[in-house]
Amino acid sequence: ATVSLVGYTNAGKSTLFNSLTSSDVYAADQLFATLDPTLRKLALPDGAVILADTVGFIRHLPHDLVAAFKATLQETRQAEILLHVVDCADENMTENFDQVQSVLEEIEADQITQLVVCNKIDLLEDFAPRIDYAEDGKPERVWVSAQKRIGFDLLLKAITELIGEVIRELTLKIPASAGHYLGQFYRLDAIQHKDYDDLGNCILSVRLSDADWRRLAKQSQGELEAFIFEPSEVDVTC
Ligand SMILES: Nc1nc2c(ncn2[C@@H]2O[C@H](COP(=O)(O)OP(=O)(O)O)[C@@H](O)[C@H]2O)c(=O)[nH]1
Ligand SMILES: [Mg+2]
Structure with a gap:
């Protein structure tokens, strides 16, 4: 990815880009080093992704430069995730943010999953790193300092969640009265195995992204979590 x-x-x-990947020594990463200095491997808790640096966006991009700009941003359009970095200590933050969004629209990269990285929190007073989650349970903004290396653990966590490498495998015991939950798992194509016990409970093995699970659990107001089988109860043949 x-x-x-x-x-x-x-x-x-x-x-x-440099701070996140500085532990990845060039020599150990020669493929990327020789191919393109703006691509490096970024290790995540489970797996690695390719991190791409891009040129900065500027206001009032001349129209005849847009084509050249599109070519430069080839990687951007192929990316699974865009980290939209903003200087949260800059008074023009909102205008700059909007400007970047409109350029992304122009290069048809506006449909790509985006995580806003609010950078330079060291310039704000009393500001702790954090992740802001959207209504759907997905990370939306992460507050960090690239220079002081603050909040990197949260940033990697958010990227991991977005990229869907965090997969939950659960077995649930859903009573017949709560059968409406089945449809939600069907829609996510998350059902691995389905069975019914003698009492008519549905024994459901599901596999889905952590973000999807957290969203469903939140919507159910805790009900779904109460249906989770204890690990000792899980039928390993599922
Ligand atoms: N105080 C502070 N300065 C930062 C931080 N991150 C970057 N900078 C500074 O902001 C300036 C622009 O950084 P750069 O990485 O070149 O920005 P780019 O144009 O988006 O690639 C440089 O002077 C950096 O040292 C940060 O977290 N805190
Ligand atoms: Mg730069």
């Missing part, structure tokens, strides 16, 4: 850094000039993309 590819994760591309986009954002307004000076937001801190290159600093973040």
Whole structure:
């Protein structure tokens, strides 16, 4: 998977790129080093992705430069996730953010999953790193400092969640009265195995992204979590 850094000039993309990947020694990563200096491997808790740095966006991109710009952002359009880096200490933050979004629309990269990285929190007073989650349970914004290396654990967590590498495998015992939950798992194509016990409970093995699970669990107001089998009860043949 590819994760591309986009954002307004000076937001801190290159600093973040270098800080996040500095533990990956070039020699150990020669493929990427020789191919393109703006691509490096980024290790995640479970698996690795390719991190791509890109040129900064500027206001009022001349129209005849858009084609050239599109070519430069080839990786961006192929990325699974865009990290939209913003300088949260910049008074023009909102305008710059909107400007970048409109350029992303112009290069047809606006449908790609986006995580906003609010950078330079070290310049704000009393600010702790955190992840802001959207209504659907997906990470939406992460607050970090690329230069001071604050919040990197949260950033990697958010990327991991978005990229769907966090997969939950659960077995649920759903009473007949709560059968409406089955449809939700069907819609996510998450059902691995389905059976019924003598009392008519549905024994359901599901496999889905952690983000989807958290969203469903939240919607159910805790009911789904109460249906989780204890590990000792799980039928390993499922
Ligand atoms: N205070 C502070 N400065 C930062 C941070 N991240 C980047 N910078 C500075 O912001 C400027 C622009 O950074 P750069 O990575 O080149 O931005 P880019 O244009 O988005 O690639 C540089 O002077 C960096 O040292 C940060 O977390 N805190
Ligand atoms: Mg840069």
